[in-house]
Amino acid sequence: MEREGLLKVGDVLPVKESKLPNSYYYTLGNMYAMSGNYKTLERLKPGTTEGRVTDIEETPRGFFVTVQFDE
Secondary structure, eight states: SSSSTTTOOTEEEEEEEEEEEEEEEEEETTEEOOOOOBGGSSSSOOTTEEEEEEEEEEEEEEEEEEEEEEO
């Protein structure tokens, strides 16, 4: 996440899975944040549609959002 204040701990957000040629990545909410790339064996289970924000950490590279999924 690049800007402060878009999300808060406890928010429940939709998650969208997108596929690259050799990996997957995820977008949270209305393009609030994007994940890194995950290998096929690391991806979320099919049918996972939302997650709850559990932590937001500010770093020199931006804000890192931790999301918990019910899997």
